[in-house]
Amino acid sequence: MRPINAQTTQNIPLQPDYWTPAQGSSVNFENFDGKETIIVNGTAFAKGFEFSNGVMEMEVYANQKRSFAGVVFRKSEGNFEEVYMRMHKSRQVDAVQYTPTYNNESNWQLYPEFQANVTFKTEGWNLFRIEVEDLAATLFINGEEVMRIDRLRSGNLTGEIGLFALFGNRFANLKITKTGEAVVKEPYPILTPEKGIIGEWDITEAQPYIEGEIRFEDFENAKTTTVYTEQSGILPISRYLSKPTSGNFERNQEAYTVAFATIAVDNAQTRLFSFDFSDKIIVYLNGEAIFYGNNAFRSKNNQFQGHLGLTANKIPLKLKKGFNTLHCVVIDRANGWGLTGKLE
Numbered sequence: 001m002r003p004i005n006a007q008t009t010q011n012i013p014l015q016p017d018y019w020t021p022a023q024g025s026s027v028n029f030e031n032f033d034g035k036e037t038i039i040v041n042g043t044a045f046a047k048g049f050e051f052s053n054g055v056m057e058m059e060v061y062a063n064q065k066r067s068f069a070g071v072v073f074r075k076s077e078g079n080f081e082e083v084y085m086r087m088h089k090s091r092q093v094d095a096v097q098y099t100p101t102y103n104n105e106s107n108w109q110l111y112p113e114f115q116a117n118v119t120f121k122t123e124g125w126n127l128f129r130i131e132v133e134d135l136a137a138t139l140f141i142n143g144e145e146v147m148r149i150d151r152l153r154s155g156n157l158t159g160e161i162g163l164f165a166l167f168g169n170r171f172a173n174l175k176i177t178k179t180g181e182a183v184v185k186e187p188y189p190i191l192t193p194e195k196g197i198i199g200e201w202d203i204t205e206a207q208p209y210i211e212g213e214i215r216f217e218d219f220e221n222a223k224t225t226t227v228y229t230e231q232s233g234i235l236p237i238s239r240y241l242s243k244p245t246s247g248n249f250e251r252n253q254e255a256y257t258v259a260f261a262t263i264a265v266d267n268a269q270t271r272l273f274s275f276d277f278s279d280k281i282i283v284y285l286n287g288e289a290i291f292y293g294n295n296a297f298r299s300k301n302n303q304f305q306g307h308l309g310l311t312a313n314k315i316p317l318k319l320k321k322g323f324n325t326l327h328c329v330v331i332d333r334a335n336g337w338g339l340t341g342k343l344e
Contacts, residue, residue, distance in 0.1 A: 008054075009177045012046050014038040020045050022162075024248075033125075035059075035172040038163065043072060045162035046174075052158035053133050055177040059125040061170040063087045069169035070096075071130065074152070075160040078104040078242070081152050083130055083139055084164055090120040094305075096139060096146060099336075100153035102238040104247035107153075109278050109297065109336030110234050112307040116147040125172065134182045153236070157182040191231035197310075198341045199229045202260040206241040209254040209331045216287055219258045219327070229340070233310055235259070237330060237337040249334045250297075254279075256331040259339055263317070263324040271319060272344035273326075276312040280331040281339075283315070286324055291315050297335050310340050317343075 012018060014029060014036045021027045025042020038044070051073050060069045070084025080101050089095040098114035099107050118141050120126050129140040134157075137149040158181065163171055193199040202224035229235045238246075243255040263271075275283075279296035282289055293313060297306040317326070330339050 008179070009175055010049075012049060012174045012176060014172065014174065018047055020047055032170065032172075033061075037061075037170050037172045039168060039170050040163045040165040041168045042166075043162055043164050045072075045075070045160050049161050049176065050158055051132075051161045051176060051178065052180070052182045054179040055129065055131050056161065056175070057127070057129045057177075058163075058174040059172040060085065060087075060128055061125055061172070062121050062123050063169055064090075064122060066167060067169050068164065068166040069171070070128065070164050072101070072162045072164050073132065073160075074154060074156040074158060075162065076156045076158075078102070078246075079154045079156055080159060081137070081154050081156070082106065082164060083137070083149075085118070085120065085126070085128065085141065087120060087169065090122070091117065093117050095120070096141065098137075098139075098147065098149050100236070102154070102236060103242040105238040105243065105337065106249070106334070107236055107238060107336040107338070109306045110236055110308055110338045111153075112305070114147065114149055118146045132182075133179070135184060153230075155239075157184065193229060193231055193233045196342045196344060197229070197233040198261050198343070199233065200226060200261075201229070201235055201339070202226050203237065203240065204258045206243050206255045206257050208244050209256040214256070214282060214329055216284060216289075216327070219329075220287070222258065224260060233340040233342060234308065235339045237332070237339065241337075243332075243337075252333050254331055254333045255337075256329055259328040259330055261326045261328075261341070263319060263326060263343065265319050265321065265324070268321050269319055270316050272314055273317045273341060274311050274314050274344055275328075275339070275341040276308040276310060277328070277330055277340075278306055278308055278336050278338045279333055282329040282331075284327040284329075285317055286320070290317075296333065306335065308336075308338050308340055310342055314344075
């Protein structure tokens with residue numbers, strides 16, 4: 001753990017003049033346990049504070065009810081990084097999580113690798129510390145390293161900072177240590193997916209989704225934008241598209257986009273298509289619907305997370321000689337709008 005240089009450390013006052021709650025969020029301030037504290041439900045941003053590289057520390061009061069508590073940083077427009085404790089998940093594999101937020105939409109379902117098993121204190125204060133350097137971050141809870149984020153996904157190198165909580169949590173002693181501006185060495189590394197993974201899709205604009213009203217002829221010739229997956233093959237759709245309604249978790253209206261891919265073969269053949277999606281999908285091959293699926297959070301049971309895995313679904317594609325078009329109607333409400341696919 002790096003030592004903090006006291007000369008560059010700032011305590012952000014937990015007082016009304018220093019904080020702006022996001023729309024739909026609430027904050028309260030009070031002295032508690034001998035400390036100046038802020039109680040957040042939603043997201044609150046520190047006025048006039050920018051952050052790039054450095055350390056963020058704070059105390060979070062122990063809370064065993066279902067709730068979330070953490071930080072957002074490098075916020076610019078609707079994109080930022082978010083790391084938080086799930087207070088009710090102590091000693092479980094997803095006690096802490098990292099997610100990038102794109103266009104005000106959380107994407108934790110797309111990144112199950114950025115979760116960790118942590119034991120929180122059940123009384124008193126939990127110490128939360130995150131060290132950020134360029135595109136990497138390391139999280140410490142109560143002095144122990146619990147998660148390493150190899151590549152921050154938002155694309156921002158600097159931006160606003162804030163506190164995030166769901167269902168209300170109390171914070172104290174928020175300290176920021178700045179260690180300079182983030183740098184990404186050029187040329188940027190080209191991270192290409194492995195052979196067979198579809199790394200490039202053409203996607204339509206986001207539209208409200210109404211069950212039973214999707215017709216192939218409505219999107220067959222729609223205007224599209226070419227987008228690229230991450231190295232894993234995950235396409236984080238919210239990075240490229242803004243939903244008609246966003247930022248309200250399960251209260252969002254469902255939205256959809258159509259992702260196109262062209263498959264060229266020299267002879268008629270059958271290829272296996274491995275794929276996964278969030279939340280729902282309708283797959284068309286050459287204009288014929290061949291698969292319907294629902295992978296939404298809690299769609300199968302209360303414990304179902306809806307994480308994506310490339311081999312979760314497999315269907316045979318009967319390809320004709322020449323060019324074939326795969327259309328994936330990807331429907332989402334919240335928690336991560338994503339698609340991944342591979343031709344075996």
